[in-house]
Amino acid sequence: MRLYEGGCSCGRLGYHISNEPIFTQTCHCRLCQRQTALAFVVRTMIESSYFHVDSGEFICVHGQTGSGKGQKVYRCATCKEQIYSIFNDSDATTFLKTATFDEPELFPPQAHIFTKSKLSWVNLHGRIPFFEEYYNKEELVSEDSLARRKAIGW
Ligand SMILES: [Zn+2]
Numbered sequence: 606m607r608l609y610e611g612g613c614s615c616g617r618l619g620y621h622i623s624n625e626p627i628f629t630q631t632c633h634c635r636l637c638q639r640q641t642a643l644a645f646v647v648r649t650m651i652e653s654s655y656f657h658v659d660s661g662e663f664i665c666v667h668g669q670t671g672s673g674k675g676q677k678v679y680r681c682a683t684c685k686e687q688i689y690s691i692f693n694d695s696d697a698t699t700f701l702k703t704a705t706f707d708e709p710e711l712f713p714p715q716a717h718i719f720t721k722s723k724l725s726w727v728n729l730h731g732r733i734p735f736f737e738e739y740y741n742k743e744e745l746v747s748e749d750s751l752a753r754r755k756a757i758g759w
Pocket residue numbers: 632633634635636637638719
């Protein structure tokens with residue numbers, strides 16, 4: 606099932622996912638700010654088995670993470686835009702950058718993390734919870750989401 610589609614701006618890279626994502630969050634840490642050249646990144650987590658590449662080729666570059674374990678950042682081989690990351694060498698879980706979906710509005714974050722390094726002009730208010738660092742998934746995440754995370758070791 607082609608549930609949601611996305612790709613890069615040069616148009617060579619295209620993908621779709623075949624299930625609802627598990628969880629969406631923004632990260633305001635300094636590493637994400639530098640790596641994306643943005644105020645924060647929005648990523649959504651899904652089992653890699655539901656992520657399908659339709660066209661194009663990726664290059665993979667190493668990225669630093671706060672944990673020190675690093676991430677594999679997959680970019681369009683032509684325009685070099687970031688599409689997704691694999692963290693901690695955990696290939697079963699894909700973290701898609703939601704801005705690369707055709708309809709990024711469909712994926713509002715469920716948490717803001719590492720707001721201790723949030724830029725001062727980013728005003729967080731409303732219903733989306735925010736955390737100085739990480740959140741406690743047992744408190745925040747739905748039963749279904751927790752079960753899916755457990756199945757992929759996340
Ligand atoms: Zn981050």
